[in-house]
Amino acid sequence: MTDHNRPSGDDQDTTHFGFTTVKTNEKEKLVRGVFDSVAGRYDLMNDLMSAGIHRLWKRFTIELSAVRPGQTVLDIAGGTGDLSARFSKLVGTDGKVILADINASMLQVGRDKLLDAGAFGNLHMVQCDAQYLPFPDNSVDCITIAFGLRNVTDKALALRSMERILKPGGRLLILEFSKPTNPLLEKIYDTYSFRILPMMGRLVANDEESYRYLAESIRKHPDQDTLMAMMEDAGFVDCQYHNMTGGIVAVHRGIKA
Amino acid sequence: MQREHDPAVITAVTAALEASVNRALALAPVASRELAEMADTVLAIECTAPVITVYITITSMGTLQVSSYSEAKSSTRVRGAFEDFLTLATADDPAATLINSDLEIVGNTAPLLALQQIVTHMDLDWEAPLVDVLGDVAGHQLAQLLRGTFSWGKDASKSLRRQLSEFILEEGRLSPPAAELDAFYDDVQNLALRVDRLQSRLKRFAQKVGAR
Incomplete structure (x- = not known):
C-alpha cells in the first residue's frame, strides 16, 4: 500500500480522542x-x-x-x-x-x-x-x-x-x-490546562469542549x-x-x- | 538535548532586537542602502558571560535578521563578555575599541566595523511616516522640528561632554589627565613585575638556605 491509498473505513481499532477512547476511524471526524x-x-x-x-x-x-x-x-x-x-x-x-x-x-x-x-x-x-x-x-x-x-x-x-x-x-x-521538565511547573500547567483553558474557550470562543479536548490531547501526546x-x-x-x-x-x- | 538558556527567552530578545533595529532602519534609507551592499554577511556574536550566541544576517533588503541559530558560515565571529560588547556598541572609535578590548575576533573585521558605524550614525527620516499619518503640510513641519531637536540634542550632548570633561580635569581637579593616568598605570605594572621578581629571588634564596 502506498501513502496515497487510504485504508477502508471498517477498521474497528480504538484510539484516544483526548481522554476518551474512540474508534480509530472516528477520530479524524471528531478532530x-x-x-x-x-x-x-x-x-x-x-x-x-x-x-x-x-x-x-x-x-x-x-x-x-x-x-x-x-x-x-x-x-x-x-x-x-x-x-x-x-x-x-x-x-x-x-x-x-x-x-x-x-x-x-x-x-x-x-x-x-x-x-x-x-x-x-x-x-x-x-x-x-x-x-x-x-x-x-x-x-x-x-x-x-x-x-x-x-x-x-x-x-x-x-x-x-x-x-x-x-x-x-x-x-x-x-x-x-510536551512534558514540563519541572514538577512544580507541571502542576501549575495542569491547573491552567484543565481549569483556566476550558474557561477561556467558553468566554472567548463560546466552545469549552473543544478547548478541553486541546488540553487532554496534549497530555496524551508522547x-x-x-x-x-x-x-x-x-x-x-x-x-x-x-x-x-x-x-x-x-x-x-x-x-x- | 538541553541548552544553557531557554530558546524561547533568547528568541524573545533576538526578535525584539531585530524589530527595533529594522524599525529604525525603515526610517533611515541611506543606512539601509549601505547595509544592502553587505547582503548575506553573517556576524556571530558569542557572549561568554552570559553564554549566548547571536547571529546577525544582513539581508538584500537592507534589514537585519537576528537569530539564536544559524547554519550559514559567519564572516566574522566575535567572542567576549557582555560589557565588552556594550563598550564596542557605544564607542565613538570602534576600531580602537576593538583593538584595545578583550574581545576575540575570528575572520574579517570590516563588516563588523561597517555595521557598527552604520547603526551608530543612522540619520532617522521621520518625514515619511509622519507625512503618511498627518499629511504633507503638518507632517513636513513636524519632521523639520524633530530633525532640529535631534540635531541640537546631539550637538548639545557632545558639547556638554566636552565641557564636563574640562571641568573635571581643569577646574575641579577631580581627576588627573589621561596621560598622567597611563603613566601611573605603567608604574603600577612595573612595580608588580618587580615584586614578582623579588618574590622569586626570595624563594630561590630560601631554597638555598634550606639545602645547607
Missing part, C-alpha cells in the same frame, strides 16, 4: 469538528492561551529549519499560516511553500490571512491528511508540523509518510506541546524522548529536541538519511 469550531478564533485563542509566546516558539522553529532561497517547504497542519508566511519570504520567488491542512475551515482562514498579508505567488494550499501525503518521494527540502502531530490518528504512519517525501538530507521539524524514538523508528537520523518554556513545548528535529 475535524474541533477545528471547524475553533478556526475563526484560532489565532486570537493562541495568543490568549500562550500569552503570545507561541510566536517565539514558531520563530525558533523557523530558525532551526535553516531554510534557504529556492527550497521547497511543506507546512503540515499549517492552519492559519503563521509558519508559511515566514517561509514564503525565506524561500523567495524561486522556492515553494505548501500550506497543508486536513481541515478546510483552517485552510480557508489561513488563505485569507496570507493573502491579506501579501504572501502569495510561491504559496500553495493543499487539503490533505498527514498520514497519506499526496506528494512524490524525495520532493521536499523541509517539513514542519506545528501543534498538529498530536491530532493525527496514527503518528507513526504520518512520520513514515513525511520521511518518504523528504529529500535525502531534508529535515523534519515537529513543534508540539513525551520528548518517546517522540524522538518514534522519529528514529520512522527512519530519521541525527534526531534531537529543544525544550522551550520549561518543556511545555518542544521542537524535535530529524534528518532524512
Whole structure:
C-alpha cells in the first residue's frame, strides 16, 4: 500500500480522542469538528492561551529549519499560516511553500490571512491528511508540523509518510506541546490546562469542549524522548529536541538519511 | 538535548532586537542602502558571560535578521563578555575599541566595523511616516522640528561632554589627565613585575638556605 491509498473505513481499532477512547476511524471526524469550531478564533485563542509566546516558539522553529532561497517547504497542519508566511519570504520567488491542512475551515482562514498579508505567488494550499501525503518521494527540502502531530490518528504512519517525501538530507521539524521538565511547573500547567483553558474557550470562543479536548490531547501526546524514538523508528537520523518554556513545548528535529 | 538558556527567552530578545533595529532602519534609507551592499554577511556574536550566541544576517533588503541559530558560515565571529560588547556598541572609535578590548575576533573585521558605524550614525527620516499619518503640510513641519531637536540634542550632548570633561580635569581637579593616568598605570605594572621578581629571588634564596 502506498501513502496515497487510504485504508477502508471498517477498521474497528480504538484510539484516544483526548481522554476518551474512540474508534480509530472516528477520530479524524471528531478532530475535524474541533477545528471547524475553533478556526475563526484560532489565532486570537493562541495568543490568549500562550500569552503570545507561541510566536517565539514558531520563530525558533523557523530558525532551526535553516531554510534557504529556492527550497521547497511543506507546512503540515499549517492552519492559519503563521509558519508559511515566514517561509514564503525565506524561500523567495524561486522556492515553494505548501500550506497543508486536513481541515478546510483552517485552510480557508489561513488563505485569507496570507493573502491579506501579501504572501502569495510561491504559496500553495493543499487539503490533505498527514498520514497519506499526496506528494512524490524525495520532493521536499523541509517539513514542519506545528501543534498538529498530536491530532493525527496514527503518528507513526504520518512520520513514515513525511520521511518518504523528504529529500535525502531534508529535515523534519515537529513543534508540539510536551512534558514540563519541572514538577512544580507541571502542576501549575495542569491547573491552567484543565481549569483556566476550558474557561477561556467558553468566554472567548463560546466552545469549552473543544478547548478541553486541546488540553487532554496534549497530555496524551508522547513525551520528548518517546517522540524522538518514534522519529528514529520512522527512519530519521541525527534526531534531537529543544525544550522551550520549561518543556511545555518542544521542537524535535530529524534528518532524512 | 538541553541548552544553557531557554530558546524561547533568547528568541524573545533576538526578535525584539531585530524589530527595533529594522524599525529604525525603515526610517533611515541611506543606512539601509549601505547595509544592502553587505547582503548575506553573517556576524556571530558569542557572549561568554552570559553564554549566548547571536547571529546577525544582513539581508538584500537592507534589514537585519537576528537569530539564536544559524547554519550559514559567519564572516566574522566575535567572542567576549557582555560589557565588552556594550563598550564596542557605544564607542565613538570602534576600531580602537576593538583593538584595545578583550574581545576575540575570528575572520574579517570590516563588516563588523561597517555595521557598527552604520547603526551608530543612522540619520532617522521621520518625514515619511509622519507625512503618511498627518499629511504633507503638518507632517513636513513636524519632521523639520524633530530633525532640529535631534540635531541640537546631539550637538548639545557632545558639547556638554566636552565641557564636563574640562571641568573635571581643569577646574575641579577631580581627576588627573589621561596621560598622567597611563603613566601611573605603567608604574603600577612595573612595580608588580618587580615584586614578582623579588618574590622569586626570595624563594630561590630560601631554597638555598634550606639545602645547607
